[in-house]
Amino acid sequence: MLVEVKDLTKRFGKLTAVNDIHFSIPAGEAFGLLGPNGAGKTTTVSMMCGLVAPSSGDVVIDGHSILHDPMAVHRSIGVVPQDIALYPTLSARENLTFFARMQDVPPSMLTSRVDAVLDIVQLADRQKDHIETYSGGMKRRINIAVGLLNQPRLLILDEPTVGVDPQSRNSILETLKELNRQGMTLLYTSHYMEEVEFLCTHIAIIDHGRVIADGTQRDLRLQAGNKDIISVQLVREADGAVRDRLAALPGVDTVELRDKTIRIATDQGRSLLAGIISALDDAGCPVSTIDVKEPNLEDLFLNLTGTSLRD
Amino acid sequence: MKFWHIAVKDLKVRVRDKSAFVVLLIIPMVMIIVLGTVLNWAGSSFTANVTLVDLDHGDMARHLTQDVFASPQLADLLVVTTVPSEAEARTLVEQGKTGAAVIIPAGFSSGVTAGTKVSIIVLGNPDTPTQAGVIRNIVESFTAEVQRRQLAASIAIRALQQSGAVPPQRMQEAVQGVVAEVSTSQQTGTVSVATTTQEGVKVPRALDYYAVGMALLYLIFTANTGTEGMLEEQRQHTLSRVLTTPTSRAQVLLGKLVGIFVIAALQFTMIIVLTRLLYRVNWGASVPAVIVMAAASVLAGAGLSTLVTALARTPEQASSVGPAVALIYSLLGGTMWPVYNMPAWMNSMSRLTFTRWSVEGFTSLMVNGGGVSSILRPVGVCLAMAAVFLFISLMVLNRNYR
Numbered sequence: 001m002l003v004e005v006k007d008l009t010k011r012f013g014k015l016t017a018v019n020d021i022h023f024s025i026p027a028g029e030a031f032g033l034l035g036p037n038g039a040g041k042t043t044t045v046s047m048m049c050g051l052v053a054p055s056s057g058d059v060v061i062d063g064h065s066i067l068h069d070p071m072a073v074h075r076s077i078g079v080v081p082q083d084i085a086l087y088p089t090l091s092a093r094e095n096l097t098f099f100a101r102m103q104d105v106p107p108s109m110l111t112s113r114v115d116a117v118l119d120i121v122q123l124a125d126r127q128k129d130h131i132e133t134y135s136g137g138m139k140r141r142i143n144i145a146v147g148l149l150n151q152p153r154l155l156i157l158d159e160p161t162v163g164v165d166p167q168s169r170n171s172i173l174e175t176l177k178e179l180n181r182q183g184m185t186l187l188y189t190s191h192y193m194e195e196v197e198f199l200c201t202h203i204a205i206i207d208h209g210r211v212i213a214d215g216t217q218r219d220l221r222l223q224a225g226n227k228d229i230i231s232v233q234l235v236r237e238a239d240g241a242v243r244d245r246l247a248a249l250p251g252v253d254t255v256e257l258r259d260k261t262i263r264i265a266t267d268q269g270r271s272l273l274a275g276i277i278s279a280l281d282d283a284g285c286p287v288s289t290i291d292v293k294e295p296n297l298e299d300l301f302l303n304l305t306g307t308s309l310r311d
Numbered sequence: 312m313k314f315w316h317i318a319v320k321d322l323k324v325r326v327r328d329k330s331a332f333v334v335l336l337i338i339p340m341v342m343i344i345v346l347g348t349v350l351n352w353a354g355s356s357f358t359a360n361v362t363l364v365d366l367d368h369g370d371m372a373r374h375l376t377q378d379v380f381a382s383p384q385l386a387d388l389l390v391v392t393t394v395p396s397e398a399e400a401r402t403l404v405e406q407g408k409t410g411a412a413v414i415i416p417a418g419f420s421s422g423v424t425a426g427t428k429v430s431i432i433v434l435g436n437p438d439t440p441t442q443a444g445v446i447r448n449i450v451e452s453f454t455a456e457v458q459r460r461q462l463a464a465s466i467a468i469r470a471l472q473q474s475g476a477v478p479p480q481r482m483q484e485a486v487q488g489v490v491a492e493v494s495t496s497q498q499t500g501t502v503s504v505a506t507t508t509q510e511g512v513k514v515p516r517a518l519d520y521y522a523v524g525m526a527l528l529y530l531i532f533t534a535n536t537g538t539e540g541m542l543e544e545q546r547q548h549t550l551s552r553v554l555t556t557p558t559s560r561a562q563v564l565l566g567k568l569v570g571i572f573v574i575a576a577l578q579f580t581m582i583i584v585l586t587r588l589l590y591r592v593n594w595g596a597s598v599p600a601v602i603v604m605a606a607a608s609v610l611a612g613a614g615l616s617t618l619v620t621a622l623a624r625t626p627e628q629a630s631s632v633g634p635a636v637a638l639i640y641s642l643l644g645g646t647m648w649p650v651y652n653m654p655a656w657m658n659s660m661s662r663l664t665f666t667r668w669s670v671e672g673f674t675s676l677m678v679n680g681g682g683v684s685s686i687l688r689p690v691g692v693c694l695a696m697a698a699v700f701l702f703i704s705l706m707v708l709n710r711n712y713r
Contacts, residue, residue, distance in 0.1 A: 049555040071557045079555040085548035087320070089327045094320075101316045102556040146552070 002027040002154060002185050003048075008057035010043050010209075017043040019209040020057070025187060025202070027153070030180045032200030033189040034297060040209040041189040042082060045158045048187075049079050062153055075104065078152030082159040084139045085146070088132035092123060092142050095131060096149060103150040117145040120175060137168030144172065148179070155179065156187045161195065173198055193297045205301060212304050221295050227253060228269035230276065232262040233289040242283045249275050260288070269294055313558050317566025318573060321540060325574055334536070335578045339529040340585060343522050359442040362412040363393045364400045369420020371457070375431075376415070379453055388445070397432075404434045410442025411435045413450055423457060426465070437655050515677040519593055522586040523673040524646030527608060527666050529582075530575050531640060534612040535633035537571035538620035542629050560708055564617070568701070571613040579605045595676030600683045604672040607693035611665035614700030615640070621707040645670045668692040 003025035010018040018040045025031040033041050046052040048059045050070040058065055064072035086095050096114045105113050118124040121141035131139060140160065147155055157176070161169045177199055180186050190196050196203055203220060205213040213220055243257045251268040266272055270292050280287055325331055363380060365372045380391050392409065394400050400412035414432040422429035433450050435443025515523075544550035553563060583601065586592040594601050619636055623629035641647055643657065644666025650658055661667040672689030675681060683690075 051551050051554060071559070074555060074557040077555070079552065081548055081552060083548040085552040087324060087549060088547070089324055090320070094323070098316065098320050099552070099556065102313060102553050102558050104557050150556075 001025065002029075002062060003031075003187065004060040005044070005048070006058045006060065008044065008047055008059065009055045010040075010047060010052060011055045017209050018047070018054075021206070021209070021211050022057075023204050023211060023214060025154075025185060027185055028180075028183055029202055030176075030186040030188065030200045032196035032203040033187065033206055034191070034193065034196045034203055034301075035189075035206035036191050039191075039206045041191075041206055042158055043209075044206070045079075045156055045187070045189060048156060049077065050074065075150070076153045078103075078147035078150060078155045080144050080147040080155065080157040080160045082162060084131075084143050086131045086139065086142060089130055091128050091130055092118070092134075092145075093127040095142065096127075096145060099146045100149045105150055113149055113151075117148045120148060120179075121145045122171075137164050137171075140164050140168060140172060144175070152184070154185045154187060158189050159191070160188075161190070161192070169195075193301075197297060203297065205297070205304070207301075207305050213300060217297075220297060220300050223300060227265040227267060228295070229293045230264040230266065230269075230272065231291045231293070232264070232276065232280065232287055234260045234262065234280070235286045235288050236260065238262065238280075238283070238285045242280065242285055245279050245283055246276060249279060313562045314566035314569055317553075317563060318570035321537070321567065321570030322573060324540070325537070325570075331536070335529070335533055335574070339525045339578075339582055340589075342528075343518070343525045343582075343586060344590060358388060358390055359439075359445045360390045360392070360408070360410045361442075361446050362400045362403050362409040363391060364395070364397050364412065364414040365393070366397070366417045367415045367419040371420035371423045372415045375413075375450075375453055379449065380413075385449070401434060404436050407436055407439075409436060410439045411446040413446065423461065426461060442651075515593070515674050518590055519677050520649065520674065522582070522590065522592040522594075523670055523677075524641070526579055526582045526586075527612070527644070527646045527669050528637065528641045530579060530609060530612045531616065531637040531666075532634070533575045533578050534571050534609075534616035535619065535629070535637060537574055537613070538567065538616040539629045539633065540570075541567050541617075541620050542623060542625065546625075561705065564701075564705060564708065568613055568617060571616070572609055575609045575613060576606065579609055593677050594673070596680040597676065597682040600676050600681065600686055601673075603683050603690055604669065604676065604686050607672075607690040607697070608665065608669040610697040611669070611693040611700070614697035614704070615665065617704045618700045618707075621704040640664045640666045643667070665693045665696045668696075 001024040005021060005023050008018055008021045009016065021040070021044060023031075033044065035041050043052060047054045048061070048066065050066050050073060054067070058067050059073075060066075061073045062076040064076070066073045087098070090098070093114060096117060097110060100110055100113055115124070118127050121144060123138060123141055123145070126134070126138065131142065134142070140163075144157070144160055147157070155176075161172055164172065173195060176186060176188070180199070186199070188196065188199055197217060200217075202216055203214070204211045205220070213223055215223065237260050238257060240257070243255050243262070246252060246262065246264060247255045249272065251266050251272055253265045253267070255265075256263040264272075264276065273290065273292070277287055277290070361380065363376050365376055376393070379385070380389060392403075394403070397412075397414050400409075400414060403409045404412050412432075412434040414434070416429070416432070419429050419431070431450055431454065433443075433447050435447065437443075541550065544553075550563070554560065583592075583594055583605070587594060615636065616633060619633050620629050623632055643661045644650075644664035645653070645661055646666050650661050650667060650670070653661065668689040672686040672693075675686060675689075679685065
């Protein structure tokens with residue numbers, strides 16, 4: 001395992017911000033930490049980076065304990081904080097050069113690494129401009145570029161798209177997906193379900209300082225106990241024979257028929273579509289529209305906590 | 312070398328702040344000329360008020376009152392008043408109307424001639440310890456000189472007796488001759504010359520003094536703005552980001568300190584050079600000594616403001632507390648007015664401020680023109696204070712992490 005979070009707890013006086021959290025991340029994985037604001041994501045990340053001392057527990061990254069060898073941990077990680085952590089009166093290049101020096105990038109590689117990350121975030125043409133003249137999205141991209149300077153084994157991103165326009169957000173997520181494809185391990189925290197679903201293969205859902213669910217996207221959907229729902233709108237009304245024909249299809253759990261609408265619950269989602277359309281065609285019931293709704297993490301979070309992720 | 316990269320980055324950030332130039336250089340230069348001109352103390356020199364009471368009226372008393380206290384060499388230093396009685400002198404001291412009273416008791420001159428034990432009373436005003444100290448030094452120099460000459464006369468007489476060079480019938484005549492010679496010698500006025508060259512009596516011109524004072528005051532302001540930058544970095548999260556890299560807190564603190572040191576040292580140097588060129592300020596004869604004193608002062612100032620920053624929770628808190636600390640250090644440390652004009656309690660308290668020791672070091676260089684060895688004490692105190700400030704700052708920063 002590249003990352004092992006062991007029974008991590010943080011108390012601020014009487015408040016327990018993180019309560020006995022544990023999870024592991026294998027090398028090369030994109031791991032999502034999903035939870036609403038105030039769930040304990042940033043505190044967990046801060047402890048993993050050595051910015052906040054844990055009340056108990058430990059974090060081991062690349063074989064080094066954050067408690068006993070924080071400098072070794074810092075050499076293995078790149079951090080992209082939630083806030084824009086850049087010097088506004090320095091240019092992008094000056095910021096990147098400074099942080100590269102802090103990250104022990106060898107002097108002989110300094111220029112090439114700065115050039116490389118500027119290319120990754122596609123801001124090489126604005127490298128001499130002061131950060132204070134950048135748009136919010138551009139600042140976010142430089143913020144991420146700083147985390148990539150030392151080619152980290154683990155890139156920790158704490159809500160890196162907060163306040164970013166949709167276009168910049170897509171660009172950032174695509175960049176991160178590509179980095180993960182190239183082998184970089186990601187730890188991505190967010191309260192945006194869609195981002196985590198798009199980027200992460202393994203997800204831990206955190207609420208009130210505790211991990212309440214943990215697994216692959218498929219595992220978590222199964223945990224939710226929800227089925228895929230296929231809604232079929234017919235051109236004309238169907239009868240009970242049509243319902244029975246559909247119910248007999250393998251993989252179909254239940255079929256509800258109301259006027260021109262059929263609602264089919266299944267675990268197999270889109271793979272059943274061809275069979276359903278064929279069966280309806282054979283029964284002489286032409287299809288007007290068909291729609292598949294898969295259960296998502298929002299549903300799971302709602303099931304587990306009774307509240308929405310954005311509450 | 313990470314600390315150096317942090318310092319260079321801080322310098323870049325500061326240099327791009329146009330308003331900093333005005334605060335760092337223009338305002339101190341204006342303050343020096345304004346204060347140096349407006350608060351120019353009378354005759355640009357220190358004076359001590361002394362009250363004399365001559366209850367003896369003998370030769371020795373006359374020698375002290377006229378040849379020493381009324382000598383031309385001490386005319387610029389002393390304002391002498393004579394009163395007829397000890398009670399009147401005590402009243403003047405108690406009322407704070409004189410720096411010290413010197414009471415010459417009846418029988419003083421005959422006692423000196425006979426070789427018996429006699430003493431002069433010096434009543435010092437506790438509110439003006441420097442004046443009292445100067446007057447006491449003058450009297451002590453006088454009595455030491457008298458004792459030395461008494462001894463010389465006694466040795467000469469004994470030698471005459473033992474050598475047999477003088478027949479017994481002429482011995483009385485010879486002794487009278489020695490005494491007369493010593494008496495004549497006492498009236499040469501050498502006692503008073505010795506007292507006027509004592510260290511600490513001379514003071515620099517007001518303009519010179521305020522060049523030191525304002526340089527130190529704005530040194531603290533500059534150091535404050537430097538350390539406020541650390542809180543600003545906390546606010547903009549860059550400090551946290553640096554701490555997620557393989558960079559220790561000690562390296563960050565050292566980098567910040569070096570950055571502040573360089574900026575403050577540049578400011579101090581510019582003030583020294585500009586005041587020398589524009590206002591003819593005399594910073595002393597030894598350039599190395601001025602550099603050493605300035606470096607020690609800058610370190611102490613940087614250490615103090617680092618401590619203020621470490622204790623503050625927000626940049627706003629540091630912005631309000633920092634100038635207050637700067638003013639207290641300035642007022643108490645003698646950058647606004649000389650410490651020898653302060654009441655005794657304030658004078659004692661001022662020893663807790665590095666500014667007091669810096670002022671003492673610089674004015675000593677201005678007045679006495681010594682080298683590095685002459686300012687080891689103030690330099691040592693400034694460095695010790697800097698070490699204490701920085702040690703506490705590091706402790707506080709580490710505690711904040713937990």
